[in-house]
Amino acid sequence: MLKVKNLNVSFKVKDEVIKAVENVSFEVNKGEIVCLVGESGSGKSVSCHSILKLLPRNSIVSGRISFDNIENLLELSDKEIRKIRGNKISMVFQEPSAVLNPLLTVGEQIVETILAHKNISKEEAKEIALKTMEIVNIPEQQKRFNQYPHELSGGLKQRVAIAIAIVNNPDILLADEPTTALDVTVAAKILELFVKLKEKGMGILLITHDLGVVAQVADRVYLMYKGEILECSNVYEFFENPKTEYAKKLLQSRPIFV
Numbered sequence: 347m348l349k350v351k352n353l354n355v356s357f358k359v360k361d362e363v364i365k366a367v368e369n370v371s372f373e374v375n376k377g378e379i380v381c382l383v384g385e386s387g388s389g390k391s392v393s394c395h396s397i398l399k400l401l402p403r404n405s406i407v408s409g410r411i412s413f414d415n416i417e418n419l420l421e422l423s424d425k426e427i428r429k430i431r432g433n434k435i436s437m438v439f440q441e442p443s444a445v446l447n448p449l450l451t452v453g454e455q456i457v458e459t460i461l462a463h464k465n466i467s468k469e470e471a472k473e474i475a476l477k478t479m480e481i482v483n484i485p486e487q488q489k490r491f492n493q494y495p496h497e498l499s500g501g502l503k504q505r506v507a508i509a510i511a512i513v514n515n516p517d518i519l520l521a522d523e524p525t526t527a528l529d530v531t532v533a534a535k536i537l538e539l540f541v542k543l544k545e546k547g548m549g550i551l552l553i554t555h556d557l558g559v560v561a562q563v564a565d566r567v568y569l570m571y572k573g574e575i576l577e578c579s580n581v582y583e584f585f586e587n588p589k590t591e592y593a594k595k596l597l598q599s600r601p602i603f604v
């Protein structure tokens with residue numbers, strides 16, 4: 347469904363060109379959670395942000411990202427990619443505040459996202475918004491609908507960000523460390539929600555450096571190291587029979603958890 351092939355990304359910094367991602371290939375299918383793991387700076391975010399053309403202007407990107415019947419997302423114009431972003435493919439980030447507008451209520455932001463892609467009335471959009479808030483387990487939806495982001499806890503803000511991301515029923519959800527900033531119990535609930543979304547057919551690319559998270563929710567795993575994919579395994583292989591020395595070391599360096 348989403349296929350990244352030979353992705354290369356570098357950044358122009360002053361007179362230098364710095365390679366960030368080299369020859370990266372991975373895919374995400376309907377109804378699976380794919381984890382992209384690797385240490386800090388290994389290129390996880392850059393790979394993920396390339397998909398929706400969210401990289402800064404000083405980036406140089408090549409490769410092919412096919413999705414649905416689109417040959418290469420990288421070749422779409424800004425206008426064309428905006429039709430896909432938040433609709434067919436959407437994204438959640440570590441910091442929900444990065445996507446929430448402090449000046450708009452929760453409800454206004456969800457409704458706005460629906461109306462950007464669907465030609466329906468405000469009332470219909472409100473109904474969909476409230477239903478989506480229920481799906482992501484936001485209690486007292488009507489009250490929360492009228493609140494501003496600053497009135498919510500971190501966990502609730504992330505749920506609102508997820509509601510915005512899934513409200514148009516995307517085929518693919520990209521999630522870049524979505525639970526890192528949350529405390530453990532709140533994080534666990536969000537992961538449960540991802541599993542539910544996957545079971546409904548969504549394909550989820552989940553970036554994490556937490557192998558506990560991988561063990562809990564992943565179907566498949568891509569391990570990144572210094573801008574490249576070192577190995578691709580299903581979750582059982584990854585933990586039981588890692589292919590590379592690096593993966594073995596990584597697994598040894600943490601306590602047994604499964």
Ligand SMILES: Nc1ncnc2c1ncn2[C@@H]1O[C@H](COP(=O)(O)OP(=O)(O)OP(=O)(O)O)[C@@H](O)[C@H]1O
Nearest residue numbers: 357359366385386387388389390391392393402555
């Ligand atoms: N805007 C930028 N300009 C220059 N270099 C960048 C830029 N963004 C990322 N990089 C470089 O690209 C490489 C990969 O970064 P990336 O953010 O993808 O790492 P990551 O795996 O997501 O790390 P983390 O776990 O810390 O989030 C790093 O070496 C980083 O310094």
Ligand SMILES: [Mg+2]
Nearest residue numbers: 390391392522
């Ligand atoms: Mg990152």
